[in-house]
Structures are given as structure tokens and as C-alpha cells.
Amino acid sequence: MSAHTEATTGPMEYRTQEGRMNILGFWIFLGAEIALFATIFATYAVMIGRTADAPPPQELFSLPITLLMTFLLLTSSFTCGIAINEMRRGSKNGLLLWMGMTLVLGLGFLGLEIYEFEHLVHEGASISSAAYWSAFFTLTGTHGLHVTVGLGWGILLLIQLYQRGITPRTASKFFIFGLYWHFLDVVWIFVYTVVYLLGMVG
Amino acid sequence: MEAFLDFFFGEFLVTGQPLIYGAMVSIALGSITVIAVLTYFKAWGWLWREYITSVDHKKIGIMYIIAAIVMFVRGGIDAMMMRIQTSLPGMTFLDSQHYNEIFTTHGTIMIIFMAMPFLIGLMNFAVPLQIGARDVAFPFFNNLSFWSFAFGLALFNISFIIGGSPDAGWTNYAPMAGAELNPGPAINYYLLGLQLSGIGTLGTGINFIVTILKMRAPGITMMRLPIFTWSTLITALIIVFAFPILTVALALMTLDRIFGAKLFTLAGEGMPMMWANLFWLWGHPEVYIVILPAFGIFSEVISTFARKQLFGYKAMVYAMVIIALLSFLVWVHHFFTMGAGGGVNSFFSITTMLIAVPTGVKIFNWLGTMYRGRITFETPMLWALAFIPNFVIGGVTGVMLAMAAADYQYHNTYFLVAHFHYVLIAGTVFGCFSGLIFWYPKMFGHKLNEKLGKIFFWLFMIGFNVCFLPMYFLGFAGMPRRTYTIEPEWMPLSLTATAGAFMMAAGFAVFVYSIYYSFRYAERETQGDSWGVGRTLDWATATPIPFYNFATLPEFDSKDAYVGMKDKGETTYDKSKVEEIHMPSNSGLPFFMMLALFIASFGLVWEWFWMAIPGLIMFFIVMGIRSFDYNEGFHVSTKEIHEIEQAARGEDSK
Amino acid sequence: MSSHSESRFPIKHLIGYIASIVLTGAAAWIALGTELPMGWIVAGIMALAIIQAGIQLFMFMHITETDSGGIQLGNMIYAFGIAGIIVLGSIWVMSFGYHDHGTDGGGSETEEHGGDH
Numbered sequence: 001m002s003a004h005t006e007a008t009t010g011p012m013e014y015r016t017q018e019g020r021m022n023i024l025g026f027w028i029f030l031g032a033e034i035a036l037f038a039t040i041f042a043t044y045a046v047m048i049g050r051t052a053d054a055p056p057p058q059e060l061f062s063l064p065i066t067l068l069m070t071f072l073l074l075t076s077s078f079t080c081g082i083a084i085n086e087m088r089r090g091s092k093n094g095l096l097l098w099m100g101m102t103l104v105l106g107l108g109f110l111g112l113e114i115y116e117f118e119h120l121v122h123e124g125a126s127i128s129s130a131a132y133w134s135a136f137f138t139l140t141g142t143h144g145l146h147v148t149v150g151l152g153w154g155i156l157l158l159i160q161l162y163q164r165g166i167t168p169r170t171a172s173k174f175f176i177f178g179l180y181w182h183f184l185d186v187v188w189i190f191v192y193t194v195v196y197l198l199g200m201v202g
Numbered sequence: 203m204e205a206f207l208d209f210f211f212g213e214f215l216v217t218g219q220p221l222i223y224g225a226m227v228s229i230a231l232g233s234i235t236v237i238a239v240l241t242y243f244k245a246w247g248w249l250w251r252e253y254i255t256s257v258d259h260k261k262i263g264i265m266y267i268i269a270a271i272v273m274f275v276r277g278g279i280d281a282m283m284m285r286i287q288t289s290l291p292g293m294t295f296l297d298s299q300h301y302n303e304i305f306t307t308h309g310t311i312m313i314i315f316m317a318m319p320f321l322i323g324l325m326n327f328a329v330p331l332q333i334g335a336r337d338v339a340f341p342f343f344n345n346l347s348f349w350s351f352a353f354g355l356a357l358f359n360i361s362f363i364i365g366g367s368p369d370a371g372w373t374n375y376a377p378m379a380g381a382e383l384n385p386g387p388a389i390n391y392y393l394l395g396l397q398l399s400g401i402g403t404l405g406t407g408i409n410f411i412v413t414i415l416k417m418r419a420p421g422i423t424m425m426r427l428p429i430f431t432w433s434t435l436i437t438a439l440i441i442v443f444a445f446p447i448l449t450v451a452l453a454l455m456t457l458d459r460i461f462g463a464k465l466f467t468l469a470g471e472g473m474p475m476m477w478a479n480l481f482w483l484w485g486h487p488e489v490y491i492v493i494l495p496a497f498g499i500f501s502e503v504i505s506t507f508a509r510k511q512l513f514g515y516k517a518m519v520y521a522m523v524i525i526a527l528l529s530f531l532v533w534v535h536h537f538f539t540m541g542a543g544g545g546v547n548s549f550f551s552i553t554t555m556l557i558a559v560p561t562g563v564k565i566f567n568w569l570g571t572m573y574r575g576r577i578t579f580e581t582p583m584l585w586a587l588a589f590i591p592n593f594v595i596g597g598v599t600g601v602m603l604a605m606a607a608a609d610y611q612y613h614n615t616y617f618l619v620a621h622f623h624y625v626l627i628a629g630t631v632f633g634c635f636s637g638l639i640f641w642y643p644k645m646f647g648h649k650l651n652e653k654l655g656k657i658f659f660w661l662f663m664i665g666f667n668v669c670f671l672p673m674y675f676l677g678f679a680g681m682p683r684r685t686y687t688i689e690p691e692w693m694p695l696s697l698t699a700t701a702g703a704f705m706m707a708a709g710f711a712v713f714v715y716s717i718y719y720s721f722r723y724a725e726r727e728t729q730g731d732s733w734g735v736g737r738t739l740d741w742a743t744a745t746p747i748p749f750y751n752f753a754t755l756p757e758f759d760s761k762d763a764y765v766g767m768k769d770k771g772e773t774t775y776d777k778s779k780v781e782e783i784h785m786p787s788n789s790g791l792p793f794f795m796m797l798a799l800f801i802a803s804f805g806l807v808w809e810w811f812w813m814a815i816p817g818l819i820m821f822f823i824v825m826g827i828r829s830f831d832y833n834e835g836f837h838v839s840t841k842e843i844h845e846i847e848q849a850a851r852g853e854d855s856k
Numbered sequence: 857m858s859s860h861s862e863s864r865f866p867i868k869h870l871i872g873y874i875a876s877i878v879l880t881g882a883a884a885w886i887a888l889g890t891e892l893p894m895g896w897i898v899a900g901i902m903a904l905a906i907i908q909a910g911i912q913l914f915m916f917m918h919i920t921e922t923d924s925g926g927i928q929l930g931n932m933i934y935a936f937g938i939a940g941i942i943v944l945g946s947i948w949v950m951s952f953g954y955h956d957h958g959t960d961g962g963g964s965e966t967e968e969h970g971g972d973h
Contacts, residue, residue: 014922017416021339025412027919027928028442031935032404036446038939039480042946043454043465050471052464063888070880078873081916085866128462131472135465138457152822156829169832182916186909192880193905197887201897415927443938479946530941534949543953 011088012171019172026176030183037187040142041194044135052130057199060123062116066196069112070188076105077185084178092165095174096158102181103154106147113144136195143191146184153177213386216366219300221283226363255788257341258749259326262348264645266323267638269352273316274710276359280308282707285669289700291690301686302369306392307362309372313492314396315355317626320634321495322351322406325434328641329410331740331747332428334419334755334763337786339412340405346792347402347409353800354399357807361391365807368392371684373485374455376466376477381459387807390459394803397452398796400445407441410434419739421758428738428762429505429518433498436522437491440529444487451480460809475540482533490529493625494522496633497564500586503636504568506735507583508575511762514567521560521567528557538609547606554604561597565590580733581655585636588663589628596624599674614684617677623670635662635713643732647746648724654716658709665705672698728852737762742774744850753843754779775847783838791831795824872915879904879911 007015014020051057080102086094117137120126127137157173164170216222240246253261283304287296296304330338338344361367365387370379379389414427414435427435455477457463464470466477505512512518534542534550568590577583599621603609612618643649672695681692688696727745736742742764743751754776760766767773802817883901886892892900913919919928 011921020922020924021412021416023922024416024924024927025340025408027924028408028411028931031931032408032442032446034932034935034939035443035942036450038942039447039450039483041939042943043450043476043480045943045947046473046476046950047465047471050473052469052471063884067880067884071877074873074876074880077876077912077916078869081869081872082866084918085869127457128464128470130470131464131467134457134463134470134472138454138463138465153829156826160830164832179917182912186912189876189880189905189908189912193883193901197883197901198898201887201894416924443935447942473950476946476950479949483942483946530938533945541952542949546949546953 011175012166012168013175014172015168016172019168022172023176023179026179030179033183033187037139037142037190040135040139041190044139044195047131047135050131051133054125054129054133055123056202057132057136057195058202060120060125061196061200063196063200065112065116066192069109069116070192072105072109072112073185073188076102076109077182079105080178080181084175087166087171087174090166092161095166096161099154099158099161099174103151103158106151106154106181110144110147110151113140113147117141139195140191143184143187146180146187150177150181150184153180214364216363221296221300222362229363250790251788254793255345255790257337257345257786257788259330259338259341259344260645260747260749262344263323263325263327265348266319266326266351269355270316270320270323270634273311273319273355277308277311277316278707278710280304280311282703284308285700285703287686288688289693289697291688291693293687296686298686299369302371302684303362303367303388305684306368306371306374307358310358310368310392310396312626313372313488314399315351315358317492317630317634318403319351319355320638321437321492321630322403324499324634324637324641325406325410325430325437325495327645328637328740329431329434330413330417331644331743331751332431332738333414333417333422334739334752334758335413335417336751336783338409339417340409341786342789342792343405344409345789346795347405349792349796350402350405350799351399353796353803354395354397354402357398357800357803358391358395361388361395365391373478373481375481376455376458376472376474377468379455379477380467380474382467382469390456390807390809393452393456393459394807397449397456398799398803400449400452401799403441404445404449407438407445410438411442414438419752419755419758422739422763425516425519426758426761426763429501429512429515430495430498430738432519433494433501433522436526437494440487440491440494440526443530444484444491447480448484448488451477451484454480456806460806475537478537478540479533482536483530485536486533487529489625490525492630494525496589496630496637497522499633499637499640500568500589501571502738503582503586503640504571506640506733506737507580507586508572508577509735510571510575511737512567513570513573514563515761517563518567521563524560525557528553528560532557535604535606535609538606539613551604551606555601558597558601558604565594578735581650581652581659582636582640584656584659585632585639588659589632589636592624592628592632592663592667596621596628600625612677614682615677616673616681616683619683620670620673620677623673627666627670632663635659640733641740643727644730644740644743644745644747646721647727648720649727649732650720651716651724654712654719658713658716661709661712662706663709665702665707665709667702668705669699669702672696672702731764731768737765739763742767744774744847746850748843748846748850750783750785750838750843753783753847754781773851775851777844780840780843782840783843784835785838786835787833789831789833791824791828795821795828798824868915872911876908876911879908 012019013023079098083095083098083102086098117140120133125133125136127134127141154177157170157177160173161170211217240249253265256262283296284301287293287301326338326344330336368374368379368388368391370384370389370392374389374392377383379392414431418427454463454465458465458467458472464472466472466474468474501512501518531553532550534540534546535554538547538550568586579587599617603612603618603621639650639655676692676695676699679692679695681688681696730736730744730747731741732745733741739752739755752774755774756767756770756772756776758766798817798820800817802814802821805811805813805815805817883904886900886904887897890897913932919925919932
């Protein structure tokens with residue numbers, strides 16, 4: 001049995017069988033996440049136009065805020081990529097710095113999202129006002145919840161990095177976190193396109 | 203205080219039903235007995251160390267199967283009560299509300315808490331053994347999956363004494379299940395119980411995909427995998443992509459009911475039919491989740507007891523792959539009568555009928571395997587043989603239902619009820635029995651008594667046909683599904699069905715007795731190949747199976763790995779090749795993680811946020827603890843391996 | 857496994873980042889700055905979104921690395937296929953098939969959905 005073939009070269013996160021399997025398992029989990037978000041997108045698409053007595057999205061969405069949120073998240077995905085690159089170079093400080101930046105950008109995104117939600121509710125569009133708005137808040141809220149979980153997770157990992165440095169185990173954890181974070185960006189691109197852009201076109 | 207008592211006896215506990223009082227008393231007595239026995243034998247520590255915290259796939263598998271059998275009894279009692287109520291016109295055994303609750307819990311429990319865990323239990327037990335692995339890819343996660351399922355089961359099942367059972371059918375259609383028409387906690391139990399157990403199912407799916415792809419022993423290539431392992435892989439793939447759909451559907455209805463969303467409501471331009479759409483987008487793949495592993499079991503059993511390699515192995519694999527793909531393209535056939543246009547209904551009619559093709563291929567493969575085989579009729583084989591004709595009846599009536607225009611005639615009648623019981627019982631349940639009896643000696647070190655097994659088989663199989671065959675004709679006679687009283691003209695056939703149900707129950711009682719009888723009197727297994735004709739690696743291990751499964755493994759170069767080993771005189775214990783083995787440690791964290799989610803879910807059921815939020819916080823705290831857990835497992839020394847193997851193989855340790 | 861002598865300046869990431877910013881702007885311009893017919897807008901910006909998803913997967917997420925690369929890629933392709941079935945299938949079925957929305961997945965918002973059924 002060669003279940004535990006350990007490599008001594010190559011990126012840290014792939015060196016143990018456990019690390020490699022965790023990463024593959026997470027990829028498969030991302031497949032499940034795609035099905036999950038697709039179902040919410042389907043619900044959203046079916047509910048388009050069903051605003052009942054609430055205001056329609058064209059009147060409420062604002063392009064500048066949307067673009068700013070998108071910009072923050074795209075940039076955080078970029079800095080996250082750099083962080084993993086730093087990790088592979090073996091730079092603990094580089095990883096700390098860029099990953100920290102990623103989390104700060106994510107926090108900024110979340111702040112804007114909360115601000116936007118508050119604005120929408122103030123204008124009479126809440127989760128309970130009509131089918132369309134229920135679907136809208138479910139979709140963007142699920143994404144926002146994922147970002148929130150990501151922030152908490154990222155902070156825990158940074159503490160572990162500080163304690164243990166870059167080892168095969170911390171490296172595979174960070175790599176997986178990176179996958180998660182990039183994936184949230186992929187989802188957001190579709191939210192941006194389907195919800196905001198098409199919502200503004202009407 | 204008075205207000206509290208009013209709430210406690212008025213809403214919290216279900217009162218006023220003699221049957222439920224009886225159930226409460228029997229649950230209380232049962233719990234006291236179990237607690238007393240465990241305390242008397244000082245078994246709490248043992249239970250915690252050996253099972254509750256165990257990451258051993260074999261023990262997790264056994265726990266799944268035990269839970270599934272208990273749920274089979276619960277769902278079976280529901281079924282018997284329904285059969286009694288509908289045996290004669292004008293019966294007052296159950297009132298309509300109670301009847302609604304019972305058909306709802308019967309369906310939900312049999313699919314979610316009986317069929318799936320039974321099969322997942324068998325997968326857990328057999329698949330790592332069949333591929334020559336020491337455990338699954340993520341053992342910690344496997345334990346977590348089990349506890350998520352177990353707490354989901356607990357949450358769903360307490361509903362009938364605390365708060366009331368869900369009553370909108372296992373399909374839980376909106377707007378019937380919405381907050382306007384169905385206030386109170388009942389439907390919330392359905393939503394959150396399934397949500398909680400769904401997490402575990404998804405985890406199992408991911409776990410088995412990675413296990414099968416990455417942990418095969420050297421030489422066991424994909425095209426040499428035992429067919430049960432293949433069926434597990436395909437099933438896991440369907441789970442991974444279907445269960446998130448259920449997760450979302452349940453979450454959306456939870457939002458509707460608890461947070462005032464308007465997705466499936468009549469108000470606010472919601473779309474009730476969207477629930478049906480999402481439910482069946484998951485629900486149809488779910489049907490294949492519970493049938494494909496059963497197909498895998500039948501393939502193993504038939505090839506073993508026909509003493510032949512499986513006929514058309516590749517065709518079998520491709521057939522399953524095609525079924526998996528098509529399973530996502532047929533969901534609308536569950537609601538042809540929604541009123542969609544001809545284009546929609548025709549499309550889904552055709553895709554549905556297409557599924558019959560790969561399924562037919564598999565039937566011929568089983569027949570081909572038996573052709574010119576030297577067949578013996580042990581009980582696992584009897585179940586497999588009975589499966590073929592009975593399942594074909596269910597399959598053919600399925601094709602009848604697949605024709606959208608004709609479906610307008612059959613839908614919501616007993617014809618449909620008969621159809622899906624023919625596929626689910628003859629397919630899934632026969633498969634579970636066959637697999638359990640087949641692997642029982644590897645699990646518990648002794649076989650189940652063959653004579654009692656045969657009595658069980660004949661009673662159950664004949665009872666099944668007496669029960670469900672008349673239902674096709676009741677359907678033609680216009681008897682609607684889910685009706686709680688019957689018209690006089692349906693009585694003869696309906697009464698016959700009830701008689702059949704009692705036969706099935708009698709058969710099952712024989713089975714339960716045979717567990718006890720065999721535990722007391724059966725001969726203990728002394729060697730690994732219990733049936734003497736094993737073909738796959740699971741039979742190559744010693745009995746009882748060492749916790750690390752395999753001390754050593756040879757290099758494989760053909761299908762049916764153990765047949766090759768027997769030919770060459772190889773075993774899983776080659777003294778010269780023994781090395782230290784690395785194994786994962788047990789953990790109590792999954793239990794507490796899921797306990798926290800159970801508390802949170804119970805709070806949500808009652809819309810008690812003071813309970814739900816702390817539960818959720820507790821869950822995240824345990825997650826955090828897990829994140830800082832860098833346990834590396836432990837190593838088994840070569841000395842210990844030699845001792846274990848020699849004891850198991852009856853050799854003197856030197 | 858390719859050799860990983862990661863450079864100090866990861867040019868691949870920078871290109872990916874700039875490309876995604878440009879594509880985001882382009883999508884906004886197509887949707888709000890042009891007078892194209894609705895169908896074209898939907899098709900155009902959905903295509904841009906899919907390209908951006910590809911950028912994340914291939915340039916940031918190292919999807920093809922290790923001997924599991926094929927599995928990972930196949931899994932993602934399958935997942936996107938299932939996603940398409942879920943979204944387009946739901947839109948089609950929930951329109952009851954009475955009016956054809958085409959296959960772009962987003963062209964339904966101009967239609968009145970509140971029709972009787």
C-alpha cells in the first residue's frame with residue numbers, strides 16, 4: 001500500500017497524500033456549490049418581474065456602488081492569488097501581508113453590501129415585500145454569507161500561520177481557502193451580470 | 203406558569219391521540235431500558251470510544267444500518283396503520299389529519315431515513331474493503347456525516363410527540379406547506395430535519411468520490427473496480443450535484459415560513475409550482491441515488507453465487523453513467539399535470555422513456571451472468587433473483603406513466619403508488635436485505651440463519667406482491683392516492699392489499715428474530731471468505747476484520763481481485779511485507795458540532811431565536827476548535843499487526 | 857506536476873486581474889451604454905461573465921495542477937453543465953412552455969410572468 005506517498009519537492013500543499021486529497025475534495029465541494037448557486041439563480045430568474053407592489057429593481061440599483069463592490073472583490077481575488085504565490089515562494093510575511101489585504105478588501109465589500117441592503121429596505125424592497133425581492137435577497141445574501149464565513153475562516157488561518165509557519169498542512173489549508181475565495185468571485189461575476197446589469201437594463 | 207403549562211400541554215406535546223400516547227409510553231420505556239442496560243453493563247464509555255467517536259468506516263457503516271433498520275420499523279408501522287385504515291370503508295381507526303401525518307412521515311422516513319442510510323451504511327462498510335483501502339479519504343468527515351444524519355433523523359422523528367408531524371406529503375408541496383395554510387412547527391420539522399441530514403449526505407458523496415478515485419490499491423484500475431464500488435461512485439456523483447438543490451429548496455421554504463419571504467406563496471406574486479420544480483430537480487436524481495447502489499449489490503451477489511465474472515462489465519458501467527446523466531433531465535414527469543404545454547411534456551416524456559434503455563441493458567447483463575453459471579440459492583441470491591421480475595413489473599408500469607398524455611389518467615391514483623413501491627421495494631429494499639445478509643458475516647462474525655432467512659424471504663416477497671399488485675387495479679378503478687377512506691367497491695382489493703402488508707410484517711418479524719437467534723446460536727466464522735465463493739477484496743480480509751483492514755496487499759492484475767489472489771495462494775498478510783500503519787484518531791468533535799446544529803434547528807422549528815442563535819454560535823465555536831486541531835493520527839507497530847493477524851488467522855504467534 | 861519556481865512578480869495574475877477589470881467594464885458598457893436589442897445584450901454579457909469565470913479558474917485557481925487536474929476540470933465542466941440544466945430548465949418549465957424564451961437564460965424579464973396557469 002502506498003497510500004502515504006510523501007513528496008519532498010513541489011508546492012508544499014501537494015506534498016502529502018492528505019493535502020492532495022483535501023484539495024481534490026474541496027474542488028468537488030465547489031462543484032456542489034455551483035449546483036447550489038445555480039438553483040438560487042434559477043429561482044431568481046423565474047421570479048424576475050414579480051415585484052408585486054414593491055418598486056422594480058431599475059429604480060433602486062445604483063451602478064457606482066455595484067461597480068465599486070465588483071472592483072473590491074475582483075481586487076481581493078487578485079491579492080489572494082498573489083498571497084498563494086508568496087506562499088509557494090516560501091515567504092511567510094508575504095503570505096500574511098497579501099492575505100491580510102484580501103480579508104480587508106472582503107470586509108469592504110461586505111460593508112458596501114450591508115449599506116446597499118439597508119438602502120433597499122429603506123426604499124421598500126425587503127425580503128418579504130415580493131417574490132422578486134425575496135429571490136434577490138436570497139441570492140445576494142447567500143453570497144454575502146459565504147464572504148462572511150470566508151472572513152472568519154481567513155482570520156483563523158492567519159492565526160495558525162502565525163503560530164506554525166508554512167508547513168504542508170497550513171499550506172494546503174491556505175490553498176483551499178484561496179480556492180474558496182476565488183470561487184466567491186466567480187459567483188459574484190454572475191450576480192453582477194445577471195442581477196445588477198440585467199436588472200438595470202430592465 | 204399557567205401560560206407555560208398551557209403551551210406545554212396545548213402546543214408543545216401532542217395530546218389527545220390514544221395511538222400517540224401509546225407511542226410516547228413505548229418510547230419512554232424503550233429509552234429507559236436502553237439507558238438501564240448501558241449503565242448496568244458500564245457500557246457508556248465503550249459506546250463513546252468504540253462507536254460514537256469512531257472514524258472507522260466499518261463501524262460507521264454498521265451505525266447507519268442499525269439506524270436504518272429502526273427507521274424501517276417506524277415507517278413500517280406507519281404503513282400498517284394506513285393499510286388498516288383503508289382496508290374497509292368507513293374505518294375510524296385514524297382521522298383524516300392523523301392519516302395525512304402518517305403518509306407524510308411514512309414517505310419521508312422510508313426515503314430519507316431508511317433507504318439512503320441503509321445503502322450508505324453498506325457503502326461505508328464494503329467500498330473501502332473492495333478497493334483495498336484502510337479507511338475512507340476523510341474519516342473525520344465521515345463521522346460528521348453520520349451525526350448530521352442521526353441528528354436530522356432525531357429532529358424529524360420527535361415531531362410526532364413534540365409539536366405535531368408534518369402533514370403535507372413527503373413532497374411537501376406549496377402552498378399546502380406554506381405558513382398561511384399550515385402554521386405551526388410541523389412543516390418546519392420537515393424542512394430542518396431534512397436540511398440537517400442533507401449536510402451529511404453531501405459529505406458522504408464527496409468522501410466516496412475522493413476515496414474511490416484516490417485510495418485504490420495498486421493495480422485496481424478504474425475498469426477493474428467491483429461493480430458495487432462503481433455504483434457507489436456514480437451515486438456519490440449524483441449526490442454531490444443533486445443535494446445542493448434540495449438544500450436550496452428547503453432553505454427557500456424556510457425563509458418563506460419563518461422570515462416572511464414570498465417565493466412559494468400565493469401572496470406577493472410567489473410561485474408555488476417553483477417548489478415542485480426544485481423538489482423534483484432533486485427528487486428524481488434522488489430516485490437513482492437509492493436504486494443504483496442496489497443495482498450494484500445485486501450485481502455482486504449474482505456474480506458471486508453464479509460463480510462467474512459479471513457478464514458485460516463495461517456495458518454495466520456505461521449504463522450507470524448514462525442513467526446518472528439522464529437522471530437530471532427527467533424531473534418534470536413528476537408533475538406532467540401541472541399544465542405545461544406540449545413541448546415541455548413531450549420533451550420530458552421522451553427523456554424518461556430513454557432511461558428504460560440502459561436499465562434494460564442491465565437486466566440482460568444479470569441474466570447473462572447467470573447463464574451457464576453454477577448457481578446456488580443462498581438467501582442473498584434469493585433476494586437478487588426475486589428482484590429481477592418484480593423490478594421489471596415496476597419498470598414497465600413506469601414507462602406507462604412516462605407517457606404524458608396517459609399520465610393524466612394515472613396520476614395521483616393507486617396505480618402510481620403501486621408503481622413506485624414496485625421499484626423501491628423490489629429494487630432498493632430487496633437490495634438492502636440482500637446486501638445486509640451478504641455482508642452480515644463480515645460485520646458480526648456469524649451468518650444469519652439460512653432457514654429463517656428463507657422463511658423471511660418467502661413471506662416478505664409473496665406478501666409484497668399480494669399487497670401491491672392489487673393497487674395497480676385499484677388505480678384503474680379510480681382510487682386516489684392519499685385518500686383516508688375508501689369506497690365500498692374498492693374493498694375487496696384493498697383488503698387483499700392489507701393482508702399482504704401483514705404478511706410482509708410477519709416476514710420482517712422473522713428477520714428480527716433471526717438476528718437474535720443467529721447471535722445466540724449461529725456458528726462463528728473462522729475464515730474471511732464467508733460464503734466460500736467471494737470474488738472481491740472484501741472477502742480477502744480476516745474475520746473479524748482488523749481495524750486497519752489490510753496488513754499487506756499484493757499487486758493486482760485483473761478484475762475480481764480475490765479470485766486472482768486465491769489462484770496464486772496470496773493473502774492480505776504477507777509477513778515479509780508488513781510495515782507500520784498510519785491510522786486516523788477518533789474524535790468527539792463531530793458529535794458536538796451536530797448537536798449544536800440540532801439545538802439551532804430545534805430552535806428554528808419553534809422560531810425561538812434565543813435558542814437558535816446560541817446553537818449556531820456553538821456550532822461555529824466547535825468548527826473553530828476543529829480548525830486548530832492538528833492531530834496527526836497514530837501508528838500501529840509491526841509487532842501489533844503480527845499479533846492481530848495471527849490471532850485472526852488462527853496461527854500461533856511466534 | 858509542472859515545476860514551481862514561482863517568480864517574485866506573478867505576471868499571469870496581473871494579466872488575469874487587468875483582463876477581469878476590463879471585462880467588467882465592457883459588460884457594463886454593453887448593458888447600459890449601447891442600444892443593442894435585449895437578446896444581444898444578454899448573450900454578450902453572459903459570454904463575458906463566462907470568460908471571467910474561466911480567468912479565475914485557469915489563471916488564479918490552478919485548476920489543472922497535479923494528477924487530479926483532469927478530474928478537477930471534468931468536475932467543473934460537469935458542474936457548469938448541471939448549472940445550465942437547472943437554470944435554463946427551470947426557466948423553460950416555469951414558463952409552462954407557452955412562450956419561447958430562447959436559450960440565453962436571461963431573456964425572460966421582459967415577459968409578463970404573472971399569467972394564469
